[in-house]
Every structure is written in structure tokens, then in C-alpha cells.
Amino acid sequence: MADKPKVAICWLGGCGGCDEAVVDINEVLLRVANATDLVLWPVALDFKYDHIEAMSDGEIALSIINGNVRNSDQEEVAKLLRQKSQLVLAFGACACFGGTPGLANFTTKEDIFNWVYRDAPTVVNPEGNYPQLKSQVDGKELTLPKFYEQVFALNQVINVDYYLPGCPPPPYLVMNAVSAVLEGKLPPKGSTLSPRRALCDTCPRNKTKPSRIALKDIKRIHEVEADPDSCFLAQGIICLGPATRSGCGESCISINIPCRGCFGPVEGVVDSGAKFLSALASIIDAEDDEEMKKVIEKIDDPAGYFYRFSLPVSLLRGKRF
Ligand code: SF4
Ligand code: SF4
Numbered sequence: 001m002a003d004k005p006k007v008a009i010c011w012l013g014g015c016g017g018c019d020e021a022v023v024d025i026n027e028v029l030l031r032v033a034n035a036t037d038l039v040l041w042p043v044a045l046d047f048k049y050d051h052i053e054a055m056s057d058g059e060i061a062l063s064i065i066n067g068n069v070r071n072s073d074q075e076e077v078a079k080l081l082r083q084k085s086q087l088v089l090a091f092g093a094c095a096c097f098g099g100t101p102g103l104a105n106f107t108t109k110e111d112i113f114n115w116v117y118r119d120a121p122t123v124v125n126p127e128g129n130y131p132q133l134k135s136q137v138d139g140k141e142l143t144l145p146k147f148y149e150q151v152f153a154l155n156q157v158i159n160v161d162y163y164l165p166g167c168p169p170p171p172y173l174v175m176n177a178v179s180a181v182l183e184g185k186l187p188p189k190g191s192t193l194s195p196r197r198a199l200c201d202t203c204p205r206n207k208t209k210p211s212r213i214a215l216k217d218i219k220r221i222h223e224v225e226a227d228p229d230s231c232f233l234a235q236g237i238i239c240l241g242p243a244t245r246s247g248c249g250e251s252c253i254s255i256n257i258p259c260r261g262c263f264g265p266v267e268g269v270v271d272s273g274a275k276f277l278s279a280l281a282s283i284i285d286a287e288d289d290e291e292m293k294k295v296i297e298k299i300d301d302p303a304g305y306f307y308r309f310s311l312p313v314s315l316l317r318g319k320r321f
Pocket of ligand 2: 205234239241
């Protein structure tokens with residue numbers, strides 16, 4: 001009997017939700033476990049990296065990597081898996097675009113350390129200790145990974161073959177991706193394994209979206225009781241559907257929450273935040289600059305809002321980079 005394809009699943013800088021999304025495919029996971037040889041899945045099974053290091057280059061058929069890269073340990077693991085794998089799938093918004101932890105690129109490593117180890121009201125650190133790469137404890141040397149100046153998406157560190165966006169990706173897309181790999185029916189390398197169209201094209205509220213929207217005011221979702229059947233934008237509530245790739249199954253829209261952009265930009269768009277800003281500017285109905293300013297000021301934290309999942313791969317990349 002031919003050897004089963006080896007598969008690795010790994011979590012770098014993320015929240016663990018993407019690993020849960022793998023479990024969410026329920027009984028299909030048993031089919032995957034039968035059809036493949038799982039060689040690494042630290043969150044679920046006890047494998048050692050030594051075991052991966054001892055493998056030949058390309059011996060792993062597919063590495064599914066979630067989370068971004070923020071420290072030297074994550075970079076090392078990403079590079080090891082790239083070397084040992086025929087295919088690498090960036091799984092989830094953090095791996096694809098940097099994700100919500102990528103918003104840390106709006107601040108500096110120094111500011112993060114000062115807040116976490118010195119200034120936060122809950123911190124008690126009278127000796128002013130900060131993490132060190134090497135420290136001596138009871139005569140033994142302890143080491144920590146190096147914390148980088150910024151957050152990187154996976155493809156800023158290694159070559160990535162396929163992308164599966166979402167925060168986290170929905171089970172049906174995970175199953176489609178797994179089936180495509182097992183059946184050898186993958187699209188060209190570099191593809192995103194999700195529909196190419198914008199979310200607005202698949203949204204059930206699209207029929208209530210006027211062909212021309214003229215916004216006089218912007219409302220935040222907690223300030224109003226949103227009509228569950230009408231387009232959010234038509235109600236003056238910011239929804240990133242026009243600039244976001246579809247494929248999520250409208251899970252947020254269906255619970256009356258506007259799109260926040262976790263599927264990243266539609267095909268061919270480099271910077272989803274800039275794309276949405278330009279779309280928004282074109283629908284604000286203001287007589288003069290003063291009126292425009294008043295409407296814009298209703299958007300709390302615009303950079304964080306429009307680049308919530310994609311700052312590291314945007315044209316801005318962050319505050320300092
Ligand atoms: S994409 Fe979302 S669910 Fe996945 S690791 Fe990042 S924050 Fe968590
Ligand atoms: S703007 Fe939002 S609510 Fe309106 S059609 Fe697009 S995705 Fe749906």
C-alpha cells in the first residue's frame with residue numbers, strides 16, 4: 001500500500017481559533033486522519049520538532065500554517081515547515097494578512113514592552129525586569145525567542161502556495177481545501193481558496209442596497225438597532241462588504257453584524273483598507289469640507305477599522321515600516 005501523504009498543522013502567532021476551525025470540520029476530520037499521516041499538530045498531538053527536522057526536504061505533502069510571525073521561534077518553525085513541505089497553505093487571516101495582531105504594527109516594540117512590563121495598571125514589577133533573550137536561573141541558562149519590531153504575514157517570511165482567509169476560515173471552505181488537496185484538484189499555486197467576488201455580491205441584503213448611497217451621517221453598530229434585513233451601508237453603518245472577498249457564508253451579516261473584512265481584499269486589490277476608504281469617500285454626501293470632517297469624525301479609529309486584518313500586507317504596513 002502506498003504511503004499516506006504526510007500533513008502538518010501548525011500554529012504560529014494567532015489565538016488558537018484557527019486550530020479550532022480545523023476541529024470544526026467534525027467527522028470529516030476522521031476521514032482526513034485516515035487518508036493522511038499527521039506528522040505535526042502541536043495543539044492536539046504530541047510531536048517533536050526534532051522529528052520534523054529529521055525528515056527529508058519535501059517529505060511533508062502539505063503544511064497548514066495559521067498565525068502570523070512575530071518572533072524568531074515562529075520564523076524558525078515556518079522556515080522548517082517550508083523546507084520539509086511540498087505545499088504550504090496559509091490558513092486564516094493572521095497567516096494570510098497578519099490579522100488582528102498585525103494592528104500592533106501601529107506601535108513600536110519598545111512601547112509594547114513598556115506597557116506590558118511597566119505601565120499597565122495591573123503590572124507589579126518594582127525591579128523593572130524586562131524579558132531577556134538569555135537569563136540565568138539556578139545556574140541554568142534559559143532562552144526566549146526574539147520579539148521582532150513588527151508583525152509579518154506568512155508570505156513575508158516564506159513562500160506560500162495557497163491562501164485560505166477568514167478569522168477563522170469557515171468549516172465548508174476548510175473541507176473544500178482538504179478535499180482539493182486529497183484529490184489533487186488544486187488551482188494554480190498562489191490562489192486563494194475562496195470565491196473571487198466581493199461579499200456584497202453574495203450578501204442577502206444586497207437587494208436593499210441602493211444603486212447610489214448618500215451618507216449624511218455614520219452610525220456605530222451599538223448606537224442603533226440595525227434593521228436585520230437592510231444593507232448596513234444604506235443604514236449609515238460601515239460595512240466592509242464592498243471591498244472584502246466573499247466566502248465567509250455571511251456569518252457576521254446573518255447575526256446582524258456588519259462585515260469587518262477578515263477575508264481580505266477581493267482579487268486584484270492590493271490594499272483593502274485604501275479601497276474601502278475610497279469607496280466610503282465617494283458615498284459621503286457633504287456640502288463642504290467642514291461637513292465632511294463631521295461625518296468622518298464619527299469613525300472611531302479609522303486606521304484600525306479599515307486595516308483590522310490586513311495592516312502588515314497593506315501599503316501602510318504600519319506606523320514605522
Ligand atoms: S485568523 Fe482569527 S481565528 Fe485564526 S489565529 Fe488569527 S485571530 Fe485567531
Ligand atoms: S454593504 Fe454589507 S450589508 Fe450591504 S450588501 Fe454589502 S455586505 Fe451586504
